[in-house]
Structures are given as structure tokens and as C-alpha cells.
Amino acid sequence: MPGLPPGATAALKSSAFQAGATVCGVASAAAFDAHAPAGHRPGDLLPGAASVVVVGGSQPRAGDWAATSPWVLQTMGTTERIQSVGRKLAQQIESQLGYYALYVPPGTASGDTPFLSLMLAAQLAGLGSRSLAGPVLNREHGFMYWSAVITTAPLETDTVEGESACPAPPCREMWERERTTPCLKTCPADDGGCLAGTLEHGRAVRTFYDAARCNTRVHTHWVGGFQKVLEETLNETDRDRRKMLLYGDFFTRTLWAITYSSTNIAQCFECMRVCPAAHGLKEMK
Amino acid sequence: MGVFRLDPAIYNRYKDQVLKLCNSFQRIDRPGLSDRQIAEQLGLDERTVTEIRCVAERDCYPLEEWEKAIEFKRKATLEWSALALKRPDLKPK
Numbered sequence A: 001m002p003g004l005p006p007g008a009t010a011a012l013k014s015s016a017f018q019a020g021a022t023v024c025g026v027a028s029a030a031a032f033d034a035h036a037p038a039g040h041r042p043g044d045l046l047p048g049a050a051s052v053v054v055v056g057g058s059q060p061r062a063g064d065w066a067a068t069s070p071w072v073l074q075t076m077g078t079t080e081r082i083q084s085v086g087r088k089l090a091q092q093i094e095s096q097l098g099y100y101a102l103y104v105p106p107g108t109a110s111g112d113t114p115f116l117s118l119m120l121a122a123q124l125a126g127l128g129s130r131s132l133a134g135p136v137l138n139r140e141h142g143f144m145y146w147s148a149v150i151t152t153a154p155l156e157t158d159t160v161e162g163e164s165a166c167p168a169p170p171c172r173e174m175w176e177r178e179r180t181t182p183c184l185k186t187c188p189a190d191d192g193g194c195l196a197g198t199l200e201h202g203r204a205v206r207t208f209y210d211a212a213r214c215n216t217r218v219h220t221h222w223v224g225g226f227q228k229v230l231e232e233t234l235n236e237t238d239r240d241r242r243k244m245l246l247y248g249d250f251f252t253r254t255l256w257a258i259t260y261s262s263t264n265i266a267q268c269f270e271c272m273r274v275c276p277a278a279h280g281l282k283e284m285k
Numbered sequence B: 001m002g003v004f005r006l007d008p009a010i011y012n013r014y015k016d017q018v019l020k021l022c023n024s025f026q027r028i029d030r031p032g033l034s035d036r037q038i039a040e041q042l043g044l045d046e047r048t049v050t051e052i053r054c055v056a057e058r059d060c061y062p063l064e065e066w067e068k069a070i071e072f073k074r075k076a077t078l079e080w081s082a083l084a085l086k087r088p089d090l091k092p093k
Helices: A008-019 A029-034 A061-064 A070-074 A079-099 A118-124 A169-178 A182-184 A211-218 A222-237 A239-247 A249-259 B008-023 B035-042 B046-059 B065-082
Strands: A025-027 A052-058 A101-103 A136-138 A144-150 A195-200 A202-209 B025-027
Touching: A008 A025, A008 A052, A008 A079, A008 A144, A008 B008, A025 A029, A025 A118, A025 B025, A052 A118, A061 A070, A061 B065, A079 A101, A079 A144, A079 A249, A118 A136, A118 A144, A144 A222, A169 A182, A169 A195, A169 B065, A182 A195, A202 A211, A211 A222, A211 B025, A211 B046, A222 A249, A222 B008, A222 B065, A239 A249, B008 B035, B008 B046, B035 B046
Parallel strands: none
Antiparallel strands: A025 A052, A052 A144, A101 A144, A195 A202, A202 B025
């Protein structure tokens, strides 16, 4: 098989930036083996996978973060913008380089799990690192959305970030004062939230995460919420009370969200909203 | 022939063990296992573990927790708006 032309990786990244990506990196497909169990690696989706191209961007703007309604961040659908960049790169790899390219679908595979962990892919492509709250944060741009392409093309890979964006200096100072951080304070596992953690030698260490409760917040008006109301409705013997559930605001909002599912998948941003490393508190007029 | 349907008795017998072993409740000293790994440990097949996990994850919290999520987000959003926009009047009561 002929190799890649010189500068192929750089040309691909240039295309990603032109298409709207804020960051772009490449991970070796083999790098996933040490972190992802069998069945969740690039080669499980595309046999012969050599590289994973990851793009990030489409961050919410300062006005989105400052909005008074939690539904703003849930419905603006910026994930779609970065997904289109991923699709474009997959097309380019196949048409210009002649290698297989599989755009990683943004939805879930069977078992309610992603096809491939985009956050792990972003980390291995050197684009960011895990925050105490969970999402991968880029050191320069903070919180962003991700898209990835698995390919058999042996692209030049990037190195994993040495230093992480989390904890940010204000979080270290807060920890010294209050033994908590903004994300832990807003969603504490010991007070009805999802997160627990500590800072050790300036590093953030997550000690506990309640994914099931996080699901009630991230997918409030999505598949989980739909199933819970449906179950409640089926168990309700009174016809009028059934109607109140089905015609009520919760179920109606859920149906709207599911109808436009690709722009409503993430529905809780509170740990990121208060995170200085995610977007900072930019002064706007 | 219908869709794969989990036997409720199997679900009730294994749901706590599956939840403990998977990624639903993550603890620093105990990385979550994949469905395949859990199946090997419990002597079940992978498909059964996947079904147990999917049902159990939805079963963890009652519908009230979804309602609480709405209030949590409404309050947290307004608190941040008040801080970011320097508008203390926006703070939730």
C-alpha cells in the first residue's frame, strides 16, 4: 500500500480549521488499548484502524453562559456544527488520500453507550484533559464539543497534554479557603448532586461520580425522562390523571427535546457554567 | 419472537452487583468494568449484563429526581447570571 503524501496530516488539519474547528489533533488508534476495554476501541468499529482524527470547537458564547434560562444552553445545538467538520474530514480522507474513514456517529451504540468515547479521543489526540467535573477541557479554549474520525490512514499523531486546565488558579485558591471548588460546590454528591473530589498537590482528583443522578440532569427531557413518565402513566389507573401526565409541561417539553434530539442531548451545564477553566468570567459590555 | 426481554427475576438478582461493577457510580479506587468483563465475573452472558445495566441505570432514581433536576438547573443558572452580569436582583429567592 502506498504511504501518505508528505504533509498529509498538516493539510488535513488545515482543512479542519477552514471548516470551523477550533482545535484539531490526531491520536494513534493503538493508544486506546490501554484505556478503553475491548469492544470500545477504534479497531472494533473499523478493523485496521491506524489513527483517530479529533476536532473540537463550537463553544457556547459568553452570552449563552450568562443566560437566565437553563434551556438556552440545552437548545442551541452547537454540537451539530463540529459534527459537520468531522463528516467533511472523513470525506476528504477517503477522496483525497484513499484510506477508509469512519465518522464516529454522535449518538449511542447498543447498551446506551457511545460508539467511541470522544472525550478519551480528545485526550489522546492532545487536545485537552479531564476536568474534576468530567468534561475534557482544552487549556486555551476550555469547554468545547468534539467530533472524531477513525481512519486506516497512518497519520502523524500528537502527544498527550502534559499539564491540564483543571484545576484553574481560582479553584486552587478556593480549595485553600473552603476545601471545595466551584464545580464541587454547585453539584456536591453529599448534598443531592453528582460530584466529589479533592485537590492533591495542586492536581484535581475525582473521588466519586454519580452517573445515574447526572443522567437525570443531563437527560432530564430526553430518553430517560420520557421513559420515567411513560412508566408512571402506564401505572396510573385514573384516566384523567393519565391525561395530566401526558399533556403536562414535563412530557411536552420532553417530546420537543426528543423531536430535535441532536440539538438537545446535553441538558445540564451547571458544573461547567461555574468552571473558570471552561470559559472564564469574561467581562462583556 | 419478540425483542430480547430480560427475566425480572434475573434482573432483581443481579442488578445491585452490576451497578456496583459498572461505571454508574464511579469511585477513585474502583474503575468501572465493561459489560463483557462484568459478564465474565458474574457468569452471565454479555447481552444479559447490558440489559440489566440499562434497566438498572434508569431504575436508580424515581421520577421525582427528574423534577428536582429542573429546579436545580433553574436555580444554578440564575445564580450564575446574577454573578456574571453583576445583577444580584436575579438571584433566586
